[in-house]
Amino acid sequence: MARTVLKFGGTSVADLDRIANVADIVAARAAQGEHMAVVVSAMAGETNKLVGFAEGAAGDKLPREQFDDEYDVVVASGEQVTAGLLALALRRRGLKARSWLGWQLKLKTNKSHGRARIMGFDDSSLPDSIDAGEIAVIAGFQGVTDDERVATLGRGGSDTSAVAVAAALEATVCDIYTDVDGVYTTDPRIVQKAQRIEKISFEEMLEMASLGAKVLQTRSVEMAMNHNVPVRVLSSFLKPGEPNPGTLVCSEEEIVEKQVVSGVAYSRDEAKVTLYGVPDKPGISAMIFSALARAGVNVDMIVQAQARGPDRANMVFTCTDRDSPIAKETLESLSGEIGYDSLEVVRDVSKISIIGVGMKSHTGVAETMFKALYEKGINIDVIATSEIKISVLIAAPYTELAVRALHTAFGLDAA
Amino acid sequence: MARTVLKFGGTSVADLDRIANVADIVAARAAQGEHMAVVVSAMAGETNKLVGFAEGAAGDKLPREQFDDEYDVVVASGEQVTAGLLALALRRRGLKARSWLGWQLKLKTNKSHGRARIMGFDDSSLPDSIDAGEIAVIAGFQGVTDDERVATLGRGGSDTSAVAVAAALEATVCDIYTDVDGVYTTDPRIVQKAQRIEKISFEEMLEMASLGAKVLQTRSVEMAMNHNVPVRVLSSFLKPGEPNPGTLVCSEEEIVEKQVVSGVAYSRDEAKVTLYGVPDKPGISAMIFSALARAGVNVDMIVQAQARGPDRANMVFTCTDRDSPIAKETLESLSGEIGYDSLEVVRDVSKISIIGVGMKSHTGVAETMFKALYEKGINIDVIATSEIKISVLIAAPYTELAVRALHTAFGLDAA
Known part of the structure; x- marks a missing residue:
């Protein structure tokens, strides 16, 4: 039965x-x-x-x-x-x-x-x-x-x-x-031409959920993926009988027409923390990030770059805007031990991400993304990638502009 | 412990x-x-x-x-x-x-x-x-x-x-x-000189509760009596430290000074039903009251009196006012089977009761009650008694007058 x-x-x-x-x-x-x-x-x-x-x-x-x-x-x-x-x-x-x-x-x-x-x-x-x-x-x-x-x-x-x-x-x-009546290619409040997605893989949905699409809770998608339970998102505001196809979240194998990019997600609850002039010696990263973990700060993107002089680096990471005061306090209390030059917290930043299982087999996705943003004059601050997503950190006022540009660039706009 | x-x-x-x-x-x-x-x-x-x-x-x-x-x-x-x-x-x-x-x-x-x-x-x-x-x-x-x-x-x-x-x-x-800060000799809203009772027996409290004193639920008093659990009623509106003796509900043996009458209770949710000219033959009462029981009508006082002619009686009973339309309907549907002359429902009646374990060993309690009511010109319609209570049915407008007269007559007024 x-x-x-x-x-x-x-x-x-x-x-x-x-x-x-x-x-x-x-x-x-x-x-x-x-x-x-x-x-x-x-x-x-x-x-x-x-x-x-x-x-x-x-x-x-x-x-x-x-x-x-x-x-x-x-x-x-x-x-x-x-x-x-x-x-x-x-x-x-x-x-x-x-x-x-x-x-x-x-x-x-x-x-x-x-x-x-x-x-x-x-x-x-x-x-x-x-x-x-x-x-x-x-x-x-x-x-x-x-x-x-x-x-x-x-x-x-x-x-x-x-x-x-x-x-x-x-x-x-x-x-x-x-x-809502399904999962959309992006937030319809920002992009009028956003489209309902027919089918999306668990992995993509997981990225969408954790990157700020609030339709499904991350933990529930993880569990659905682990047990291979197809999940459908659909509207409770339609009357019985009205068409209500929703979005099916299922395993990748069941999706025949794979999009290169399935959706564009964004998150405004971001902050960028930069430690300038961190001594470039073993164990220093561990010290920084385990202190942050102990303080309950969830660190997301991390970039380390060469700084002035040979043995110094600049360490950049992002966390939620809410956590950023705790991150600042934690790092300030460790300033002696770490021995960095200065600390900067920028709170007015957004993370924009493109997600798609098709990325695994397509090249040139990152170039398309960077070019689209460049053409709108949007500066990319930090970049992070996984197999099925690319995220960039930009100045928050450019959020909507960036989302719209990427939605168009990857052919997601409704006809 | x-x-x-x-x-x-x-x-x-x-x-x-x-x-x-x-x-x-x-x-x-x-x-x-x-x-x-x-x-x-x-x-x-x-x-x-x-x-x-x-x-x-x-x-x-x-x-x-x-x-x-x-x-x-x-x-x-x-x-x-x-x-x-x-x-x-x-x-x-x-x-x-x-x-x-x-x-x-x-x-x-x-x-x-x-x-x-x-x-x-x-x-x-x-x-x-x-x-x-x-x-x-x-x-x-x-x-x-x-x-x-x-x-x-x-x-x-x-x-x-x-x-x-x-x-x-x-x-x-x-x-x-x-x-409230305890059980009172009667409703203080009616009798200003009502007094808090120090101790009352389970049996008395049970009568008080079922006769309309709303302090404790009847079922809880029954259970306390069956398990001999002393129950104290006291105020939650006093601060810790303020005197809060309340009323102790306990077994009769623990009450040294037994009052003849402990309290006066009243109930306005009453109706009197009279069947005139019921044939005085075996089985007719059973037919009436089992039909009422099946209809869910809880019958309280019952009086049967001789009526016109040799083989006829008038049957009087009381039930809650709420149940009285159901009682009327039930009896009307049986009029052929019972064969009574007419049916009367009076809804504007009250039941007034005096309760006291001392009644068991004292005579003259009923006389005192009837005399006190007579002196105020209150007509008694129906009377019912048990070992520790006497209840009378009177016209509802006399309720407060009757309660006050009985409270005074049995020496319950506060000094």
Whole structure:
């Protein structure tokens, strides 16, 4: 019996009307004979309200390890409410349905409360229930630890729940319903001619997600790739019956027409840190980057360049803009040990990336990219590449201009 | 190790400030070395909001058996939130605390969702946790069925949870913190000279509760009586340190000075139904009252009186005003079978009761009651008695007058 998993995020279940709309979508699919698990988020705004309550009750001096487990108890209630409500809305439509909470599913996580990782499923009656034609309405974002405490997966964790459930159920597809109708070649707010992508590989989607396309949570794409679960992104704002093809995220082999470049992503939450005149001796890079790692700074691009004199280098790296004050403080406290000349933090920068599995077999992609930017007078500051993406750091005011230029240069504009 | 149970209702945990106040009360008691379980309700207003959501999602045509289990999932989230928040507020004060949900406690109920009855506790680590000095913050009102579904105990069920936990923990006392500072001899809104009762027996409290004094839920008093758990009703609106003696509800033997009459209760949710000219033949009463029972009408007082002619009687009974249209409809549909002359429903009536264990050993209590009412010109319509109470039905506009007259007549007015 083929099973499918559907997931609806917070804006798709924001109020009773939206939940009714979700029930209509599910009912239309049930009428086609589908056997489904439906994973839901908290109603939009609920999670923020609950987080505010938890922070208010705890005050700001409670250490995290004393906060996170009870935070999870409070916040997980949001998905519980939606699951119960959708089950009722489905029954109202004459369907068999029931809600499943994390502890009922036996979705086991580690004890990293507030950002727990899924370890797997213990035996539960979920598959039998679905095979018997009962729609399983699953509270997303939550699981249970071995010592029977509630754990949440962290923000966006409902996507990950859905993919994990799909993997466990050996579902044919995991449909992520959201407030957009698919994954686009770039942000349609910047490029009017952005196009919905029909199919994209897991690897590309992973790059898109981690480079700032906010449609799917990175962790969920990783999990889908590892378990080879096809994921479809589609709109929950269309009525049942309206065409809603979405974007299929699947393994590369299933994509016949491979684009050289599938999409252009950008991220404004970037900062560039330069250490001038770092002594060029063994162990110095390790010292710098392990100190940053200990301080929780996630370093992205790294470039080392020859500086004045023989034994000196300039070290450039990027991190999120949010982390940049911590990076600065960390490096300043080490200035004696490292022995650099000066430190510069530039916060007004953006990272622009082109992504495409076709790059593996095509040459000249980088040249096309650099030329397109050069023709618009955009200066490239730092470059980083992987097998399927090229990222450049530029001055933030040029963000939109760069995205549009690259979108055109790689033939992604809609006709 | 002596254990105590505390319970805080919805108005006592209505917002973060009120929860902080509860945490202060608990902290002050912890400082005295008490080992505690604290049972909490949902924040005031939350349950109504969640009930509204559930009813909105289900619509008004879904049969109860398809509604109640998911209703429970939705509504139980309210207590879950409070439990997590109070645990955080206690940790903020440097105390060890954790939340317990119904399924973690293994508080087993039957499958009557929405109004489940507690069956008992399966083994859990709750007692060990409390004995180790960790304050157990328990989500009230909820348990878990044998098939691992969430079940709620019905409105007011948090009192019952608290008493059940107290019985299971063999607690020395179950303190019900509420928005009044104890049980009063009558409703202080009607009688200014009403007094807080120091001690009252379970039996008296049960009568008070079922006769309309809304301080404790009837079911919780029954359970306290069955397990001989002393229950104290006290105020959550006083600061720690302020005198807060409350009212102790305990077994009769522990009350040395027994009042003849401990309290005066009233209920306005009453209706009087009269069947005139019912044939006086065997089986006719059974036919009437079993039909009413099947229709879900809870019949209270019953009086049968001789009517016109030899073989006819008038049958009078009372039920809640809310049930009276159903009673009328049920009896009208049976008019042919029963063969009565006419049916009358009077809805504007009140029941006034005096309650006291001392009645068992005192004579003349009824006379004092009837005389006091007669002197105020109040006509008595129906009378019902038990070992420890006398109830009369009167015209509703006389309610306050009757309550005041009886409060004075039995010496209950404060000096």
